[in-house]
Amino acid sequence: MHTIEICVGSSCFVKGSNELVEMLKKYLEEKKLEDKVQLKGAFCMGQCAKGLGIRVDGKLLENVTLANALDKIEIELNDVL
Ligand code: FES
Secondary structure, eight states: OEEEEEEOSHHHHHHTHHHHHHHHHHHHHHTTOTTTEEEEEEOOOSOTTTSEEEEETTEEEEEEOTTTHHHHHHHHTTTTO
């Protein structure tokens, strides 16, 4: 089971973390990964100045934007894709 944590802090919310959550829910549904990947909310990860706060299996991803988030997450999930 993989875990994707998405920051729900105010800076990430302004940058669209709620849109990212919706995007990821749809993505996991389409790929039928709901039983292999869980989504969780998390507090600020100190990424506010660099981008959206996302961790996959505890690993902090850097310079994440709404546009590149899926690509960066897919790299981390490659064993179930
Ligand atoms: S509010 Fe999301 S990383 Fe700081």
